[in-house]
Amino acid sequence: MARMPIIAGNWKMNKTPGESVAFVRELTPKIADYGEVERIVAPTMLALSAVAAALRESPVQVAAQDAHWQVDGAYTSQVSAAMLTPFVDYVIIGHSECRAFLGETDENVNRKAKAILAEDLHPIIAVGESLAQYEADETLHVVRSQVIAALEGLSAGDMDRVVIAYEPIWAIGSGKSASGEVAEDIIRSAVRDTIAMLHGDDAAESVRIQYGGSVKPSNMEEFMSQPNIDGALVGGASLDVDDFAALVEIAARVKGS
Ligand code: 13P
Numbered sequence: 001m002a003r004m005p006i007i008a009g010n011w012k013m014n015k016t017p018g019e020s021v022a023f024v025r026e027l028t029p030k031i032a033d034y035g036e037v038e039r040i041v042a043p044t045m046l047a048l049s050a051v052a053a054a055l056r057e058s059p060v061q062v063a064a065q066d067a068h069w070q071v072d073g074a075y076t077s078q079v080s081a082a083m084l085t086p087f088v089d090y091v092i093i094g095h096s097e098c099r100a101f102l103g104e105t106d107e108n109v110n111r112k113a114k115a116i117l118a119e120d121l122h123p124i125i126a127v128g129e130s131l132a133q134y135e136a137d138e139t140l141h142v143v144r145s146q147v148i149a150a151l152e153g154l155s156a157g158d159m160d161r162v163v164i165a166y167e168p169i170w171a172i173g174s175g176k177s178a179s180g181e182v183a184e185d186i187i188r189s190a191v192r193d194t195i196a197m198l199h200g201d202d203a204a205e206s207v208r209i210q211y212g213g214s215v216k217p218s219n220m221e222e223f224m225s226q227p228n229i230d231g232a233l234v235g236g237a238s239l240d241v242d243d244f245a246a247l248v249e250i251a252a253r254v255k256g257s
Pocket residue numbers: 010095167171172173174175212213214215233234235236237
């Protein structure tokens with residue numbers, strides 16, 4: 001079964017609620033026709049409610065950038081997966097910026113994945129190695145360990161609801177992306193083959209895997225041409241309506257043919 005391409009724009013700490021709504025109103029008509037691609041925006045928590053309302057009749061879906069694993073409780077500043085259910089379909093977890101700045105751990109990423117699946121939402125689990133790890137040839141080991149830890153205790157049946165985003169940290173916001181071939185190699189051997197080992201070939205074939213890190217219209221085709229890369233998790237370029245629309249168009253053209 002072919003995997004549906006999936007493009008998600010991670011806006012990080014950008015755009016106010018008003019700017020986010022204006023952006024999706026401009027974006028939606030430009031990407032409405034590409035039903036063969038899943039199209040997702042991930043605004044700040046503060047904008048989720050307004051953006052979800054603006055996209056109610058739209059094919060564009062909404063993601064949160066994080067979620068706590070408990071349903072509620074004394075967790076100052078946090079938002080639970082349960083609280084997000086009226087607004088989002090996807091939740092990004094394990095982003096390297098959360099791992100670096102907020103002390104995100106593999107163990108908590110796993111707790112969050114379980115909580116998100118329990119709410120019938122889809123986790124987008126971000127993994128990836130640092131520049132030092134890349135240069136020390138530790139990429140496969142690091143990414144495999146992150147995947148194994150994130151999926152601990154999940155079932156083979158959960159795999160078609162899980163998305164993995166491979167984002168080499170050195171490629172995020174740096175303008176330097178991995179080559180399509182290098183990304184394909186890592187995604188196949190450290191992500192898809194690891195899931196096959198854990199849950200069998202069918203489950204591994206059903207998981208969608210994105211590449212992230214300086215994806216832009218000029219390199220999108222290179223990534224989308226790779227058989228194991230099913231889409232992109234995009235930062236900077238997703239903040240521009242025309243670039244976002246171009247990424248969706250390229251995914252539809254390359255993956256659709
Ligand atoms: P850039 O596309 O800006 O490199 O960011 C990638 C990213 O971190 C998406 O989650």
